[in-house]
Amino acid sequence: MSYFKNVTIIGVGLIGGSLAKALKSNNLAGYITGAGRTIDTLELALRLGVIDAIGQTLASAVTGADLVILATPVGTFERIIREIGPQLKPGAILTDVGSVKGGLIRSIERVMPSGTHYVPAHPIAGRERSGVEESTETLFRGRQCVLTPTARTDGKALNAVREMWKAAGADIIVMDAELHDKIFAAVSHLPHVAAFAMMCAVAELNTGTENYLQFSGAGFRDFTRIAASSPEMWKDIFLMNRDNLIQMIDRYVFSLNEFKNEIMSGEEKQLEKHLTKSSGLRRRME
């Protein structure tokens, strides 16, 4: 098991904070420095004992770090790496927790200084709540963590990151970055677009005096829960996985229109067969 004397976490929110706690409770980290945009968040993280120090600038925060973890919105990664790159010490490992991989990895590998190592990672952990105050060392336990190494990924660095996630309790899956982006466009990014769009479609309807939402039951609430997620984070993910996501939205709209056509034409038998198929698929997921 690798031990990291100095760890820097950039973006100490739910994911960054939970990973910091998991590192500490497994004795994998000596000293953890937090860095990021919002000083209030960092001060809270320090007060809660999630981090040991606050880096005044991104560059100073990573100086001397053995491991740097990027846990900010994916749209910031390239800029941050350009900023911290010159300060990374030889042999330093940089890893991330971003929900997109393919093109993002290529842009990161282009700007990583030689002699430093980037290991792309994506822990699958619920995120409609956010903030370091929600962080917990058990967040990743029993969850999947996807690693998407490329031909350029250093074997030892990959192994160190793999061991870190195993220690945090995650099940490791190694896959191709392009396949990762296709899969998560379908099972994660599409449901988020769908929830955001559902809220917009229903929110403005009203009875004349009251909003329709007042009458929503558990189904609507379950369905739209993830629409409360961070707009900034999801804007980046949607734009960085654009092509796969557009394909999935089209596929979803096609599926909606299949149901619509059956309802419109009153094809009772066909509609029930279609619903039974869908319902059976969902029941098998539990």
Added chain:
Amino acid sequence: MSYFKNVTIIGVGLIGGSLAKALKSNNLAGYITGAGRTIDTLELALRLGVIDAIGQTLASAVTGADLVILATPVGTFERIIREIGPQLKPGAILTDVGSVKGGLIRSIERVMPSGTHYVPAHPIAGRERSGVEESTETLFRGRQCVLTPTARTDGKALNAVREMWKAAGADIIVMDAELHDKIFAAVSHLPHVAAFAMMCAVAELNTGTENYLQFSGAGFRDFTRIAASSPEMWKDIFLMNRDNLIQMIDRYVFSLNEFKNEIMSGEEKQLEKHLTKSSGLRRRME
């Protein structure tokens, strides 16, 4: 508070069974007869003490009943009422728990025998689980129950049904049946279509060796939970609220395409603004 000496529940599932339990625990019912299609369900309900007797036929089950509760899929209502109508005693109250109202009420009122009273009702209670074994007297506590009386609804009968639902712990809302159907097309029927369609859109995708669904996180699971609901029940609801539902599907697809276009054209500022609006709407719902 009205007391019903003889109550008949047609369709003793989650909703019918829970209402039976609530009637008993509030001493609102003397003797409860269950009736329905599936003898196994009725025998289970009898064994669990949810009902006191099983009606051998629908017609015999309602003979002498003061209150008849229809808790079967809405597509069966008209046929059932034609079958039981001749046996209803003068002054008997018939009520239902159906998720659609407008046109359904009109067809029911056409077949109700004179001297009997129909009171349309719709308790808003989660239903992706089903079956009498899931029933509980607390199911309706703190939930809404919508009553949609018409010009023909008897005042005393309406009041008796209202008191029954209040005793079960529900908050009563009285509204126009047509408005009810518009509202529930948006906040309930649309999310169900959306969940069924999402399952179909994603289920057949695979990595070559594994199904994409294997990688689904909490978001996808929350989003599609209601797709495990009863195909038969939802087929009826979709078809009986067809016009409102089609309008809502179109509205939803329009909203999805707005997001798609912003993602496709990379309108970062506009996309973030749009997501922020949606996210704010959802956060205000909690």
